[in-house]
Amino acid sequence: MSHPDLTVEIAGLYLRNPVIPASGCFGFGREYAQFYPLNQLGAVAVKATTLKPRIGNPTPRVTEVCGGMLNAIGLANPGVDYIVRYELPWLANQDVPIIVNVAGETKSEYVEVVKRVCASGLAAAIELNVSCPNVAAGGMTFGIDPDILRDLVAAVKEVCTVPLFVKLSPNVTDIREIALASQAGGADGLTLINTLMGMQIDIYRRRPVLANKTGGLSGPAIKPVAVRMVYEVAKVVDIPIIGMGGIFSGEDAVEFIMAGASAVMVGTANFTNPLACPQIIGEIKEFMRKQGIRNLGEIRGCIG
Amino acid sequence: MLLTVKDIGNLAPDIWQITLSGDFPYETVRPGQFIMIRIGSGKEHILRRPISIAAVTEESLTIVLRVVGKGTKWLSERRIGEWLDVLGPLGRGFPNPPRDAKVLIVGGGLGVPPLYLLGEILKTETDKVDIVLGFRSQRDCILTDDFSRLGRLVVTTDDGSFGMKGNVIDAVDSLRSSGCRWEYVYACGPLPMLRHLKGYFSDQNVNGYVSLEERMACGVGACHGCVCPSEDRSLARRICVNGPVFPWNEVSL
Numbered sequence: 001m002s003h004p005d006l007t008v009e010i011a012g013l014y015l016r017n018p019v020i021p022a023s024g025c026f027g028f029g030r031e032y033a034q035f036y037p038l039n040q041l042g043a044v045a046v047k048a049t050t051l052k053p054r055i056g057n058p059t060p061r062v063t064e065v066c067g068g069m070l071n072a073i074g075l076a077n078p079g080v081d082y083i084v085r086y087e088l089p090w091l092a093n094q095d096v097p098i099i100v101n102v103a104g105e106t107k108s109e110y111v112e113v114v115k116r117v118c119a120s121g122l123a124a125a126i127e128l129n130v131s132c133p134n135v136a137a138g139g140m141t142f143g144i145d146p147d148i149l150r151d152l153v154a155a156v157k158e159v160c161t162v163p164l165f166v167k168l169s170p171n172v173t174d175i176r177e178i179a180l181a182s183q184a185g186g187a188d189g190l191t192l193i194n195t196l197m198g199m200q201i202d203i204y205r206r207r208p209v210l211a212n213k214t215g216g217l218s219g220p221a222i223k224p225v226a227v228r229m230v231y232e233v234a235k236v237v238d239i240p241i242i243g244m245g246g247i248f249s250g251e252d253a254v255e256f257i258m259a260g261a262s263a264v265m266v267g268t269a270n271f272t273n274p275l276a277c278p279q280i281i282g283e284i285k286e287f288m289r290k291q292g293i294r295n296l297g298e299i300r301g302c303i304g
Numbered sequence: 305m306l307l308t309v310k311d312i313g314n315l316a317p318d319i320w321q322i323t324l325s326g327d328f329p330y331e332t333v334r335p336g337q338f339i340m341i342r343i344g345s346g347k348e349h350i351l352r353r354p355i356s357i358a359a360v361t362e363e364s365l366t367i368v369l370r371v372v373g374k375g376t377k378w379l380s381e382r383r384i385g386e387w388l389d390v391l392g393p394l395g396r397g398f399p400n401p402p403r404d405a406k407v408l409i410v411g412g413g414l415g416v417p418p419l420y421l422l423g424e425i426l427k428t429e430t431d432k433v434d435i436v437l438g439f440r441s442q443r444d445c446i447l448t449d450d451f452s453r454l455g456r457l458v459v460t461t462d463d464g465s466f467g468m469k470g471n472v473i474d475a476v477d478s479l480r481s482s483g484c485r486w487e488y489v490y491a492c493g494p495l496p497m498l499r500h501l502k503g504y505f506s507d508q509n510v511n512g513y514v515s516l517e518e519r520m521a522c523g524v525g526a527c528h529g530c531v532c533p534s535e536d537r538s539l540a541r542r543i544c545v546n547g548p549v550f551p552w553n554e555v556s557l
Binding site for chain 2: 026055060062063068069073076220270271272273274
């Protein structure tokens with residue numbers, strides 16, 4: 001049998017395979033280029049970008065929990081102007097599409113950052129971050145109310161010259177409502193799920209482990225929740241989905257694709273194993289070869 | 305890379321020394337650098353543990369760790385011949401002082417082991433090394449014999465059960481009173497100790513370096529989990545790649 005075809009088309013983006021390091025877990029790519037050439041990846045989603053530089057939350061910002069981790073980084077980043085000038089050009093030279101994650105505290109801030117990112121001509125797509133659970137203003141507040149979200153997406157869509165993805169929060173009663181609001185606002189695609197809000201307490205010191213008290217749970221522990229949410233959302237929207245949440249292996253990635261995702265993002269696994277993404281790509285290919293699957297369209301959303 | 309446990313032993317209550325061998329760029333290791341070790345299969349404990357390199361030879365490296373949780377407990381239970389998945393060497397270590405510079409090394413508790421390799425290197429380059437190591441009590445004292453071969457050593461314990469009663473600042477102050485002066489100070493230990501040391505030398509013309517620790521996720525600079533504020537608090541410095549060793553005037557302790 002010929003080689004399985006891993007290429008995917010998603011909202012007008014053509015990717016050589018469906019595996020994308022998730023925003024916040026891969027810096028701006030430089031840190032992982034020491035482990036493998038980044039052009040092996042489908043795309044790279046870079047760390048969240050805001051209008052002004054942000055120093056982030058106090059430490060501890062990360063802690064391990066059973067089967068996962070909590071983080072409360074707080075959107076630390078050097079600001080959009082620095083990123084467009086010093087980070088994206090380097091990554092653009094690595095021959096891999098760049099998905100720029102954009103966060104803000106106000107609608108006008110989101111719009112302004114998206115404008116500047118698009119003007120750079122270096123982004124293949126924008127991922128609108130309306131689901132960060134670790135910041136006081138903005139962040140998740142835009143991602144939990146359908147009306148506010150639709151309005152934000154519509155405003156951003158007006159200035160966005162590349163495909164626009166909206167990254168959804170799982171910290172809602174019904175994620176389908178939020179997904180439909182994004183679609184109604186004009187989103188070209190969805191990425192889900194961001195982290196689940198969690199907390200860990202140091203019982204000897206009688207205080208939370210994280211300085212921010214709460215943080216976002218990621219890792220294998222959240223995978224079943226994420227697969228279920230991708231499955232639910234895929235049933236109600238017409239736009240493509242990039243699925244994520246605890247993907248550590250090719251088999252995990254295939255679950256998301258069968259649930260309805262066109263591509264997947266890999267976050268926490270990069271920390272456990274810096275070679276996680278290339279290994280997952282190899283495992284997907286191996287699964288397809290063994291199962292006689294020629295392209296991912298054959299299994300996408302195959303779960304009824 | 306996979307390294308084999310060549311030796312493992314208990315140094316003090318809850319403190320273990322592990323020597324690892326196998327394919328590793330030992331010759332590139334700088335004192336103060338660290339490795340990230342996977343815990344088990346990485347499926348239950350998904351974060352690697354950052355552990356400083358205490359000593360290195362052409363064919364092995366030695367780490368010293370304290371059991372503080374499930375990950376370090378697992379590490380302490382390894383047997384000779386088992387292998388560990390290791391990432392490293394990582395981070396920026398201690399810079400070499402100029403030849404024959406007057407050097408002070410200050411270590412507190414589990415901050416002592418990361419200074420050993422530095423001491424070994426300095427011993428070959430200068431004979432003017434003063435070393436002050438502080439521990440809570442005699443039972444917590446580690447590596448004191450090893451360090452006594454590297455320079456003039458003063459050990460302090462909080463309860464006076466071994467060496468001088470007091471903390472490392474008391475010992476540094478008494479050395480200074482007896483006429484000792486230093487151009488370079490290298491320190492690793494609890495944050496309050498580093499803060500006091502920086503304060504103690506603030507009006508003196510010394511080059512101070514501190515090795516910091518923090519909970520880490522990636523260990524390679526990608527996640528921004530392990531940061532400390534810059535001296536003017538305008539920037540976050542990533543301990544895993546900008547450090548773990550910083551000139552003390554570059555960071556706010």
